[in-house]
Amino acid sequence: MLVISGAVQAGLAGIPGQSAELGISLTVMGSALAAAGWLLTVGWRFTRKLPKPASDIPQVEQGIRITPNIIRVVVIGAVLIVLASALFIPQVGFPDAFPILGMLVGFLWSVAAGLACTGRVMKTGRVMKNSADLYARWLSRR
Template identity: 35%
Template sequence: MTLGDDIAAGIHQRAEALGFGKRRSTVFWSWWCGATLAIAWSAEAILSVVLGQTPDRGFVMAALGIIVSAIGWALTARTRFSSKPPKPATDAERLEQGIPLYPRIVAASIILTAALVVVLALINPGGTTREVIPFLGLVAAAGLSLTGGLARSGWLMTNSSALYPRWLERRGQLAPSSTP
């Protein structure tokens, strides 16, 4: 019997909850990618203003990030507000194995972002001059925004077993729990 057969037979209990977590994560990333652009370029624009440089490029790119984020949000609006239960995860065992890796991936991402900023500052001929600092802020903000997104996805997958029954309860598809 394959995992797909197990799920069809209802043997894998977390498959539905993990499917819910995957759907929530996909909906989240649909707008978060654009938000990451907006955050990173806003950091570049703010640092440019603080250092007396022209912030035009940062503001234009931040606006583009906001537009991309809005488009991503709109494209997933139907899924976001759907009352239809998500499809059970056909890769539930793989997802369960990956859940404990999220904290390590987030920690590694923070370390790699910091290392990248330091290396860019060291190898750049200008070092940390006023012209380079906005770019370093852009790199740091982009890396940390993506890391935040990874942390959110990890949280959704880790807590999918608790989130899914509450989602069903709010839609009247599950009897209210008797525990406080």
């Protein structure tokens, strides 16, 4: 999310002639944090440990139900922020606020995109309901 919002800020900073340093810094920091997160979790991602049946089916089903509404709220919030800033920021100050506004909207839309991806994974992962059966079959094949 920091990478996307930083890239948006860096790109939009050139329009009013501002420095893109903040956006570049956010992009570099976001990339470093994402890489560090991957490195810290690489052991859990590629383990040879035996899988366990899913135990959080109610939370997944709740997530499937509420994720589309959360996405709508985030996208509508981003649009309202743009509209409110267009109404309340004086035209003289708007060019200076444009890159920060773009960074905020980029951040919110990347959150919405991440939620949409997670929601799609949860929907296609309905197999988890039968995870105990799948786990038993996997054990029998070993």
